[in-house]
Amino acid sequence: xxxxxxxxxxxxxxxxxxxxxVDVAEVAKWAAGLPHVATSxxxxxxxxxxxxxxxxxxxxxxxxxxxxxxxxSPHLHEPxxxxxxxxxxxxxxxxxxxxxxxxxxxxxADKAEATKKAKALVAAAVSRVxxxxxxxxxxxxxxxxxxxxxGGVTGIQAALEVANSxxxxxxxxxxxSLGGHMAQFDKTFPTLDCSACILTPKMFDAxxxxxxxxLTWSEVEKVDxxxxxxxxxxxxxxxxxxxxxxxxxxxxxxxxPKKVVDEVFEAGLGYRKAIYxxxxxxxxxxxxxxxxxxxxxxxxxxxxxxxxxxxxAIDYEQPDxxxxxxxxxxxLATGYDLFDARRIPQYGFGRLPNVFTSLEFERMTNAAGPxxxxxxxxxxxxxxxxxxxxxxVGSRDRNYHNYCSAICCMQSLKFAHLVxxxxxxxxxxxxxxxxxxxxxxDEFYQRIINEGVHFVRGKVAEVTDAARGPEEAGKTIVQVxxxxxxxxxxxxxxxxxxxxGLQARADAxxxxxxxxxxxxxxxxxxxxxxxxxxxxxxxxxVFVAGACQGPKDIPASVAQGAAAAARVLSIIGQGQIxxxxxxxxxxxxxxxxxxxxxxxxxxxAIEFLEDLQKAHVIEALCKGCGTCVGTCLSKSIRxxxxxxxxxxxxxxxxMQTMKSFETVEVQ
Amino acid sequence: xxxxxxxxxxxxxxxxxxxxxxxGMARLKYPPNVKIVRVPCSGRISPxxxxxxxxxxxxGVMVLGCHIGDCHYATGNHRTAKRxxxxxxxxxxxxxxxxxxxxxxxxxxxxxxxxxxxxxFTEKIRALPPFAEVIHE
Numbered sequence: 001x002x003x004x005x006x007x008x009x010x011x012x013x014x015x016x017x018x019x020x021x022v023d024v025a026e027v028a029k030w031a032a033g034l035p036h037v038a039t040s041x042x043x044x045x046x047x048x049x050x051x052x053x054x055x056x057x058x059x060x061x062x063x064x065x066x067x068x069x070x071x072x073s074p075h076l077h078e079p080x081x082x083x084x085x086x087x088x089x090x091x092x093x094x095x096x097x098x099x100x101x102x103x104x105x106x107x108x109a110d111k112a113e114a115t116k117k118a119k120a121l122v123a124a125a126v127s128r129v130x131x132x133x134x135x136x137x138x139x140x141x142x143x144x145x146x147x148x149x150x151g152g153v154t155g156i157q158a159a160l161e162v163a164n165s166x167x168x169x170x171x172x173x174x175x176x177s178l179g180g181h182m183a184q185f186d187k188t189f190p191t192l193d194c195s196a197c198i199l200t201p202k203m204f205d206a207x208x209x210x211x212x213x214x215l216t217w218s219e220v221e222k223v224d225x226x227x228x229x230x231x232x233x234x235x236x237x238x239x240x241x242x243x244x245x246x247x248x249x250x251x252x253x254x255x256x257p258k259k260v261v262d263e264v265f266e267a268g269l270g271y272r273k274a275i276y277x278x279x280x281x282x283x284x285x286x287x288x289x290x291x292x293x294x295x296x297x298x299x300x301x302x303x304x305x306x307x308x309x310x311x312x313a314i315d316y317e318q319p320d321x322x323x324x325x326x327x328x329x330x331x332l333a334t335g336y337d338l339f340d341a342r343r344i345p346q347y348g349f350g351r352l353p354n355v356f357t358s359l360e361f362e363r364m365t366n367a368a369g370p371x372x373x374x375x376x377x378x379x380x381x382x383x384x385x386x387x388x389x390x391x392x393v394g395s396r397d398r399n400y401h402n403y404c405s406a407i408c409c410m411q412s413l414k415f416a417h418l419v420x421x422x423x424x425x426x427x428x429x430x431x432x433x434x435x436x437x438x439x440x441x442d443e444f445y446q447r448i449i450n451e452g453v454h455f456v457r458g459k460v461a462e463v464t465d466a467a468r469g470p471e472e473a474g475k476t477i478v479q480v481x482x483x484x485x486x487x488x489x490x491x492x493x494x495x496x497x498x499x500x501g502l503q504a505r506a507d508a509x510x511x512x513x514x515x516x517x518x519x520x521x522x523x524x525x526x527x528x529x530x531x532x533x534x535x536x537x538x539x540x541x542v543f544v545a546g547a548c549q550g551p552k553d554i555p556a557s558v559a560q561g562a563a564a565a566a567r568v569l570s571i572i573g574q575g576q577i578x579x580x581x582x583x584x585x586x587x588x589x590x591x592x593x594x595x596x597x598x599x600x601x602x603x604x605a606i607e608f609l610e611d612l613q614k615a616h617v618i619e620a621l622c623k624g625c626g627t628c629v630g631t632c633l634s635k636s637i638r639x640x641x642x643x644x645x646x647x648x649x650x651x652x653x654x655m656q657t658m659k660s661f662e663t664v665e666v667q
Numbered sequence: 668x669x670x671x672x673x674x675x676x677x678x679x680x681x682x683x684x685x686x687x688x689x690x691g692m693a694r695l696k697y698p699p700n701v702k703i704v705r706v707p708c709s710g711r712i713s714p715x716x717x718x719x720x721x722x723x724x725x726x727g728v729m730v731l732g733c734h735i736g737d738c739h740y741a742t743g744n745h746r747t748a749k750r751x752x753x754x755x756x757x758x759x760x761x762x763x764x765x766x767x768x769x770x771x772x773x774x775x776x777x778x779x780x781x782x783x784x785x786x787x788f789t790e791k792i793r794a795l796p797p798f799a800e801v802i803h804e
Contacts, residue, residue, distance in 0.1 A: 073688045074705070102691030103703055107782070109696045117699040124702060513736060518682065520776040538681060538739070538775075582707070600710070602741040625740035626711030630750065635715070642707055648719055651675050654702035655723045658673040 005130050006038035008064035009122060010055060012046035012071035014101055019044075021105040023115045027070070030119055034126045038064055047077050052084040059088035066132070068125045070098035070118065075538075076529065091134035093581065093641055098125040120657040127653025131646045135581035138619070142228040143328035144572045147172065149220055152180020153199060153554060154546030155333035156206045157561030162331075163211035165569055170325050171206060172234055173216040175264065177282035178203045180335055184265060184359065186366035186373070187418065188554055189410040190444035196368070200281045207283035217288055221322065223515055226623065227541030228328045228577050238318040240289035241275075245313035248285025252305035252314065253277065260293045267359040270370030275305050275314075279368065289314070329541045329568040332525065333561060334511060336547040339394030339401070339500040347393065347498055348463040353378040354476050355463055355496045358411060365418050375422045377495060383423045384494035388478045389415050390460045391431040395501030401522060405501035406551040409435045412499045413445055416453045427453045428491055430460045430480050438555065456491070458483045463496050502551040515542050524550045535564040540579075543567055582641035583622040584629060588614045591636040597628035672726040672792040674701040676785075677716070679709045679744070682733035682774045689778030697782040698789040701729060708732070710743030714754045717768060721758075724799055727767045727792040731784070734772040744772070764795060 011028045013019035024042040032040035039058055043051050046069050058064040067090065069081050074097040082092035098121040108114035144167045148159045151173030159171045177183070183203075185195035207214055215234055222233040241252075258274035265278035272278070274293040277285065295302035296316065306314040341349040341357050348355045354377050356364070367373035376383055389412045395405040409431065416427040434455075436442040449455070462479040468490070475492035482489050504523030505511065512519045517537040518526045525544040528536040535543050545564040546557035571577060586597075586606075593613040598606045605621035606628060608614075617628075617637070626639035638644070678684040684705050690697070706712060709732025720728050730751055732744040747770070755765035769788050773781050795801075 073684075073691070075685060075688060099688075099703070102688040104699070106691040106694050107697055108699045110699075113699045117702070120702050124704070516739065516741075518737060518775050526775055538685075600746055602738075602743055623740060625708035625743045626706065627708055627740065627743040627746050630711050630713040630716075631746060632713075639707070639711060642711060644713075644716065647704060647706065647716060650704050651716075651720050651725075652723055654675065654704070655673060655720075655725060658671075658702070659724060662671070 005036040005066055006062075006064050007034075007036045007066040007068060007126055007129055008055065008058045008062075009034075009037055009040040009068045009126060010046050010051070010070070011040070011042040011100075011118075011122070012051070012069065013042060013044045014071060015044065018071070018101050018105045021108065021111055021114045022100060022118045023111070026115060027118045027122060031122050031126065034123055036066070036130050037126060038062065046071050047080055052080070055081065055084050056088035059085065059090045065090065065094065066129045067095045068098060068122065068129050069095070070100045070122045070125065072101040073099050073103070093135040094129065094132050096125045096129040096132065098122045116661055120654045123657040124650045124653035128646050128650035131643070131649045132641065135640055137578040137581045139576045140226075140228045140579055140620075141576050142572055142574065143230075143326050144168070145170070145325065145327040146568055146572075147220075147230070147232055147325065147327040147330045148333060149330065150180070150333035150335055150546070150548070151175070151178035151206070151216065152333060152335045152546065152557075153182045153202070154335070154557040154561040155180070155331070156202050157558045158331045158333055158545055158565045159206055159212055160202065160209065161562050161565030162568060163209045167211065167569070167572060169212045170232075170234070170327065171212050171214050172218050172220055173214075174219050175278065176217050176239075176276075176288040177278050177284070178206060178214070178216065179279075179282070182554060183279060183281075184267070184366070185362050186369070187414060189414040190440045192414070192417070196281065203281070203283040214284060216284060220514065223330070226579065227571070230327050230330060230541065232325050232327060232330070234323050234325065236321045236323060238320050239286060240291070240314060240316055240318050241286050242313045242315050242318070243284070243286050245311045246286045247311055249310065250277075250287075251308050251310065253287055255304050255308045257302065257304060258293055258295050260290065266370055267357065267363050269360050269363050329543065329571060330515060331543045331545055331561075331564045331568060332511070332515060332517075332548055333544075333546045333564075334505055334508070334548040336502040336551065337505050339405075339503050341393055341498045341500050343400065344393065346462045347390065347460070348465075348476075348496070349498055352463060352465050352476055352496075354384075354494060355498060358408070358415070358497060358499045361415055361497045365422065373422075375419055382494075384419075384425050385423075386426040386428070386493040387419045387423075387495045387497065388428040388430060388491055388493045389497045389499060390463070390478070391429065391499050392459070393498040393500045394503070396432060401501055401503060403522060403551065404435065406435075407553045408499040408501060410441055410444065410553065412497075413448045415497055415499070416448050417451060420451055420453070425494070428456055428478070428493065429453055430456045430458060430478060432457070432459055438553070456480055456482050456489065467492075502547060505548065508548065515539065517542055517544070524548065535560055535567055540577075541571070580624050582624040582639065583619050584617045584624065584626065584637050584639045586615050586617055587636045587638065588612065588616075590634050591615055592634045594633060596631050596633060597637060600627045600631040602627065670793070670797050672700050672789060672797075673724060674727040674729060674789065674792060675720045675725050676701045676703045676729035676731060677706055677709070677712045678703050679732045679739070680705055680707050681739035682737060682772070683709075683731035683781070685775035686731075686773040686777045686781040689775060690781045691778075693778045695778060695782040697785040700789045700792075701785050708738065708740050708743035709747040710740065710745075712747065714750065714757070717754060721763065721767070721798065726795070726798040727769065727788060729769045729771075729788060731771055731773045731781075734774055737774060763801070766791065767795065767798065
């Protein structure tokens with residue numbers, strides 16, 4: 001603690017968020033009596049420019065040399081106030097925050113109790129700040145290369161934005177081609193643009209950009225390092241096709257004798273060969289050999305593809321390759337999985353032949369799809385005369401996902417239009433609510449209403465083939481309560497389309513762990529701030545974009561892809577970046593050389609100095625977790641900014657305040 | 668005697684502290700007895716820090732960290748998982764009810780779990796006599 005400590009305390013009202021519950025004037029008055037406090041004030045919005053100027057003025061003109069702001073979570077505004085201190089010439093590490101909003105006013109029912117808790121939290125921060133030390137930030141250079149994971153429309157957009165600015169991008173895609181879900185669609189709402197027509201040019205650009213190294217049929221295996229300096233290991237799975245020789249002529253696919261149901265791109269509705277590109281416009285044009293279904297790999301005979309290949313590109317010996325790349329920033333655009341409609345057995349998907357999922361319907365209406373764009377029943381020939389489209393399958397349902405999948409209403413309306421256009425069938429929309437909030441969406445809804453589609457408001461109870469009368473014979477019957485007329489209805493139709501919701505990728509948690517970011521309860525990646533920092537994450541240098549962060553339509557996904565690229569470019573433009581100065585340091589006078597800390601460090605950031613028989617922290621590798629401090633038996637390691645003195649002072653500040661309330665109550 | 672337990676919660680910055688923020692954003696209500704001290708990682712919490720907190724008169728101490736496998740620092744909380752049960756044994760050996768030291772994992776998304784954990788631990792401690800009385804017996 002320096003002599004002449006002068007703490008400035010600022011209690012934020014946050015409009016009525018805090019002041020509506022906590023008596024902020026009382027807390028400010030009370031805090032003025034705490035040790036070392038030179039000034040204590042309350043103000044409506046501390047994060048506003050006027051609020052920040054208040055702090056800056058007190059530092060410059062009134063000799064305040066420690067600052068405590070009691071307001072929201074430090075995860076929201078710690079950087080704001082640290083910057084205010086720095087602008088006024090005060091080291092930002094001499095600032096401390098008391099969280100009296102998220103952890104007090106918003107969670108405490110009783111106003112008097114909330115005021116007491118605010119006092120304890122302010123006293124803890126004041127007590128702590130007096131022990132804080134000025135620290136100098138470390139700056140690390142930013143590697144300008146960028147990794148983009150996921151080659152759907154979001155990842156393509158992000159990669160193109162970065163690449164167009166002149167920086168190198170590694171674009172990693174798990175499937176054989178770029179394109180993602182959007183490549184499977186026929187039309188896009190609300191404009192009914194042809195999906196392929198707007199996507200394939202972008203795929204081509206990404207695949208042929210001089211700054212983009214495309215790695216399809218590849219996955220990220222390992223990520224090390226930190227912002228500016230990531231080392232990423234990528235597994236490029238064997239294609240069994242030599243990309244340097246293949247000219248993408250497609251003869252191998254044509255001649256391959258093995259037909260396989262395409263569960264991925266064709267959603268199980270069509271076939272592909274054992275050597276294939278998922279669709280004709282695939283980028284890259286090189287096919288992939290599916291080892292599990294290949295006659296040669298499974299039975300040792302065939303080799304037709306090798307025989308017919310005009311360039312000798314088929315290589316059955318090709319191994320997986322591991323490549324290591326250095327990047328400064330990472331954008332995750334890993335997308336979503338479709339909710340598995342089999343999980344709702346009463347809707348009959350997989351059991352009743354003419355119940356289809358939304359993705360199956362997309363493939364069916366796609367002119368390049370398995371039916372050549374014809375809407376037909378499972379028999380492949382009969383046109384339906386009536387179609388029911390069921391909304392919210394797996395979404396807005398406490399048994400599956402509570403959230404709204406955001407795209408299904410519009411998708412279902414689009415389906416209704418396409419069914420009408422292609423078959424003239426009667427269409428029933430069974431919905432809970434229609435949600436069409438974006439630009440030109442509600443106009444599309446009005447258009448579909450005017451096209452004569454029947455809207456039935458109610459959650460479907462069951463889809464069955466058990467007919468109760470001659471009019472239901474041979475039909476698929478939708479049992480639904482029409483809540484607008486207050487009646488149970490049985491709607492016999494030829495075809496049912498389940499508008500399945502979106503859900504996080506099955507391996508999202510695993511991927512999150514790999515990149516050091518967390519997932520919500522529904523396994524969507526968590527952004528740094530839901531409103532103000534929607535594409536950053538708590539791990540600096542790792543960004544998220546598109547549907548991996550939550551259900552999104554194409555415009556929102558594209559916007560996020562570009563946003564993530566802009567965030568990355570702004571970091572690259574700075575050339576270097578400040579990293580936390582809160583690293584550990586060993587006191588060599590008391591270190592006994594037991595090496596326990598070395599064993600505990602998750603980053604191998606502690607080395608053993610053989611000549612001195614002491615431990616030593618390599619500052620550039622230390623990330624400041626403090627596990628070594630918790631482990632050290634001789635109390636010889638300090639974690640800067642989280643020292644024992646500082647944490648004990650904080651604890652004592654809170655404890656003493658709580659104890660002082662007891663004394664008052666006893667009297 | 669009814670009394671208000673004084674509890675200190677040491678929470679890791681990345682998961683549990685954010686879990687507490689998540690509870691706040693959802694406006695979940697829980698008792699005000701727990702005062703949170705933020706640490707970078709639950710692995711930072713040394714046994715001495717916990718003991719010092721009891722010595723200061725805390726009726727209970729909570730240590731909350733990321734779920735195993737979710738640690739922002741990869742394996743920092745592995746140490747917590749090993750260290751804290753040992754410390755509980757040490758408390759029991761010293762005649763201090765080990766239930767006064769609570770360890771659990773709360774992720775950034777688990778606002779509801781955070782509120783529940785705080786509620787339950789506060790009630791549990793309230794059922795025990797004040798720590799100051801136990802120590803001065």
